[in-house]
Amino acid sequence: MQKARIVSLATAVPPHVISQADAASFATSAFGGRFEGFEQVAGVFMTSGIRRRRAVRPLEWYLQPLGWPERSEAYVDGACRLFTDAARRALDTAGLRPSEIDTIVTVSSTGITTPSIEARVAGEMGFSANVERVPVFGLGCAGGVSGLSIAARLAQSRPGSNVLLVAVETCTLSFRADQLTKANVVATALFADGAAALVLRAEEGGLxxxxxxxxxxxxxxxxxxxxxxxxxxxxxxxxxxxxxxxxxxxxxxxxxxxxxxxxxxxxxxxxxxxxxxxxxxxxxxxxxxxxxxxxxxxxxxxxxxxxxxxxxxxxxxxxxxxxxxxxxxxxxxxxxxxxxxxxxxxxx
Structure with a gap:
């Protein structure tokens, strides 16, 4: 049986750039003076290996009082934009129209929405009404490689079909000024937003x-x-x-x-x-x-x-x-x- 091959790969990031220095200042404003152990863990901003990151919202947005409704709205908006950006680039590189995609595997663990992201952008993208949708939740950082496994097996099971894999995450929406914990500070120092899209097909050629x-x-x-x-x-x-x-x-x-x-x-x-x-x-x-x-x-x-x-x-x-x-x-x-x-x- 012909193995699945990666035909194209594209990445996308949101518009708001956060320098690590600004993120450290943000954390000091959010946690300093309120979290007794903040000074001991704050060094993670300088030792994380990160110089800058991208976010679906500007830095000042995260200092507002935020609950599920605000974070969910930002997730749907940000994830949909990232999905379409990455997917369009991958499709263009593969020389495919959205209507030629047979299966979409969407990997995302940083928000919850029903209908899922690929359904929300289907009309804008121009996906076929017959496209099969496979949303995947809960795999976290392993989701990209696990999603590739799922997409590859689906492509291999139907030789010649086109499978679109999109991994899209808005990790910054988990920034929590109310949680005074070491884990929360570390997450604030590490997390960022972005997306990647791949087209897979079981035939000769590809990347x-x-x-x-x-x-x-x-x-x-x-x-x-x-x-x-x-x-x-x-x-x-x-x-x-x-x-x-x-x-x-x-x-x-x-x-x-x-x-x-x-x-x-x-x-x-x-x-x-x-x-x-x-x-x-x-x-x-x-x-x-x-x-x-x-x-x-x-x-x-x-x-x-x-x-x-x-x-x-x-x-x-x-x-x-x-x-x-x-x-x-x-x-x-x-x-x-x-x-x-x-x-x-x-x-x-």
Whole structure:
């Protein structure tokens, strides 16, 4: 059976740019003098590896009293704009009209809307009335790689059909001035907004072949990452430090995943990882026994765009494609569960 191939990839970011210095000032205004432990954790703004980020709303908007209605309205508006921007670019690159898309996989975990995002933009985009919609929620930062797995299997099951994958996240809408916690300050230092879109089709050609995909979930790790939900909106859960966990456990999981496909780390020519933060990138290098500093594209994306959750790994892949993929690439991302998602890509 013909494997699915990535035909095109495009990224999009919202218009509002937030420098890390301004974000630090914002956090001082929001938490300083109210949160006793703020000074001890505030250094994360300088050690995060981030220089600037993009947001669906200007910085001053986040200082207002905000609840579910305001955040939900911003999510629908921002996510729809990012979806259409990224999707149009991916379709243009693939030489396709929106009406030629057979299936849409939409990955998003930073807001809730029914109908889902792809339905809300269907008329504006010009999607067929017969298009199949597959909205995916709850995978967090792992959603990009997991979404690629879903989209690839759907494309492979119907050779010649066109599958559009869009990962769109508005992480900044989780900024909470009312939550005086270390996790909330860290999230304020890391999170950003963005989207990525890919077209996949099971036929010859394209940018890369999706060789194999897999997931691994560690038991008893629900507390590592996730959302809490209350009247004010989504609140971040970071109850255990992710970098030490990744350094200790990710390497073994990656080796086991590759072994199921008859591969080893020695068969991987390049890694494309989700850069959750500077310490996470360093932890991944150690876990995979890579030379320190090898994940340069991950650090560059983190510096320029911050942690956009699910789409971020595709910003890294976009850079890797621009310079040319080697024979075999391993994409990785970790997310709530606590889980890891992987995909091996073969050069076209």
């Amino acid at each position: 890369a072949e999706v060789e194999a995909t897999a997931q691994h979930t560690w038991p008893d790790t629900l507390d590592i990452m996730g959302w809490s939900v209350d009247a004010e909106g989504l609140g971040v859960i970071f109850d255990r430090s992710i970098p030490p966990f990744a350094e200790e456990h990710f390497g073994a999981a990656a080796r086991a995943i590759l072994a199921r496909s008859g591969l080893s780390l020695a068969d991987i020519d390049r890694f494309v990882c989700h850069p959750g933060g500077a310490k996470v990138v360093t932890a991944l290098e150690r876990a995979l026994a890579l030379p320190q500093g090898l994940l340069a594209d991950e650090r560059a994306v983190l510096e320029e765009y911050g942690n956009m959750s699910a789409p971020t790994v595709f910003f890294v892949l976009e850079r890797a494609l621009a310079t040319g993929l080697p024979q075999r690439t391993l994409m990785t991302a970790m997310g709530p569960g606590f889980s890891a998602a992987t995909a091996t890509l073969l050069a076209a």
